[in-house]
Amino acid sequence: MFENLLYQDAASLLTLDIKNKTLPSSILLSGPQSSGKLTCALELARVLSCTEPLPEKKGNWLCNCPSCRKQKELAGTNVILAGPRDCSLEILAATRTLLDAGANNYSYLPAARYLYIRSVRKLVLRFSPVLWEGDDKLSKLSPLVEEINEQLERLNPEFPVPANEELDEITKKILQSAQKLESTFMYDSLPIDHIRKASFWTRMKSNDGKKVLIIENADKMNESCRNALLKILEEPPEDAVFILTTASRGAVMPTILSRVRTYSFVERTQNQQREVIERVFHDNADKGNGQIQEYLQTFLPVSPKNIKSTAEFFYNGIRENKLIQISEIVKKCEDFEPRTMFKIFLQGILEAQKSPVDKDENSGRNAEVEIKNIQAVRQCFNNVSVYNQKPVAALEKLYRDLAGIRKANLF
Template sequence: MFENLLYQNAASLIGDDIAAGRLPQALLFAGPAMSGKLTAALETARVLSCSGSPKGLWQCTCPSCLKHKSLVSPDLLLAGSRDCTLEIAAAAKTLKTAAQNNASYITAARYLFVRSVRKLTARFNQVLWEGDEKVSKIAAITSVIDEHLEEADPLRPLQELSDLEKTLETLTAQCLKLESSFMYDSIPVSQIRKASSWARLTAAEGKRVLIFEHADRMQDSVKNALLKILEEPPADAFFILTAERKNAVLPTILSRVRTYTFNERTAERQKEAVQRIFHEEGCESIAAYLNGFLPASAEEIEKEAFAFTDSLRHGDVPDIDALVKRLKNFEPRIMLSIFFDGVLKAVSQTQKTADAANSEPDGHSETAQDARHFAQGSRSEAAQLAYRKRISDAVQRSYEDIRVYNQSPVSALESLAYAFLEEAFSLAS
């Protein structure tokens, strides 16, 4: 039970509560990114429905466990935003390498890849999307993914290497298209209501489990709709929420869940996790390993963010079309987070340089003068805080315009650029 959840004390606590029959119907798994919260949630769902003896072993071959291990159980519903495509690319590499070397872990690699894909496609379950105007476009992509994913199923004979490579390439491309085009940044309230109706149906086997990722990112209307379900949960349904910031979850929701805390793994344990999961040596963390599958490195993306901000600091609008092309249209969308974090970091550093220049009357370097000019007017602490808040809000709006309202990155960055210039003009006037 929970053999695939590495170095988290929460695993034994959850397992003990299941074994003792004292697991509540509403749970919160809280902790940093890459700490295994979704792995724990999926494993909890499997163990709750396991009919094997002893209950919950990963090697169990009961019908329910086989479905849960392949993430095709009709009693599991998964919702919430997630950057899935880097894990899919990493799992594809693991499977390809295992097949090339006829490795002993080939079956585990096949499960790793299949599960990584279905962590994405499960979020597009018809239960959640019925009636949505995008459902036909989504179905066109998921049908292609499902067709090709059958070839990678661990219960089927393994394809010849050349055919397997084509299958992996097709699936990786289709998954990127699905995630970039249709993944919501926050669960729509309509999906919470549909999930609530689904939870009241009788389970096919065992228990119905609903997993909602990023409960800390939910909009207020969504949080309130979720609260209504948790107040009177159906008898055979379990609700598992995940969050990176527990304090961002509604207090009324916290009062109705049992929280299991997940901790940041040490650097050494993260290295071991990468080795055991992806069979790669020497990587310092899971996040660093996955970011290695970005079309541009995190360092390159941050460098572009600094150059973007630097152009605006000089009063110039950069070539945004070229920027977006260099960064592959920000696909996968995690590149947006890295870029906008870089913009905020650049602004913060410019402000610090300006503060230092203002405190030294003889600071005549070009850098100091540029920084002082860009941030002039922010002489008081209150003015500095207000300036940073307005810039931060502008960055957040641009991010949401892309992720929530599906605006093109070019249009969103153009709006952000002019927001920067307006701020600079207002400070100078």
């Protein structure tokens, strides 16, 4: 069990609880970003659905029971995945691994195919009709999901890996649809309707064992969602398991914490992260200085360093009262696709406002100005991620807002 979860004691604790039949129905996986929490949640879901009769073999990654075969592809019907997540970078990294393995017929090609399929389905699973039924966005996102699933069928592990040219065509089509799906429909906060629909789903009887609801980044739920989830956890269905993940346990509602058992994840050392990169993506870990998150960011079309440099230019325009071409900034940042780049850009603006120049000019009102700037930046992000405003329009408004805040503070 949990052979793919490296350097986390939570794997041993969970294995022990499963074997002793002491695993609770509601758990929280808490720890830093890129520490393996989602990998653990999905693996736990597979283990719980395993139909291998021999106890010593049950839940092993190499188990070939029908349930495990489906779960390895994340194609099982008894798992729902919800919650916000940036999926594009992992898909890009997995694409490189798969294409490289296919072109060179490396021995890890079968593993690379699973890595790729799972990276894509970590996105697609969040758009299950179970969660989106009745939503007016369903008719718009469904063609994208259908296109992705159609292409994934061409990578079915039961058949030979397609030839290089066909493999390249498949991954390009999937990436195009996946990036559009994520940038257009991925929410920053889990909709309450998804909690309600998931609650109904968990209470429906199943012939395929326990149902598993995974909610990633549970700390980002709004109050109404938290309360709706709390009601489920207070009276959980008999045949359902709830797995929450968070990088900020302190931001999870205390009443929810009281109803889950926490399994803690730690920040892996640089050498451990380096090994994870090499074992999972079969790539040179030096690309990301031995850090998983930095490695994934090397797949962005614009480097984080250049994005933040452009953000500093944006903020300098405000500081120096100069008009700048917002459209040129957006173009320079490749239209902020994937949307992860927009987050990096906004973080760069907040870092730029902390320069010594601003500290001198603000003359003791740094905290007040910083809070207003953070609020303006957060609203800009919401305008794009929640209200689907174009980055150009959102940044034009942000420019005016930050300029207004600065002017009011100086005079």
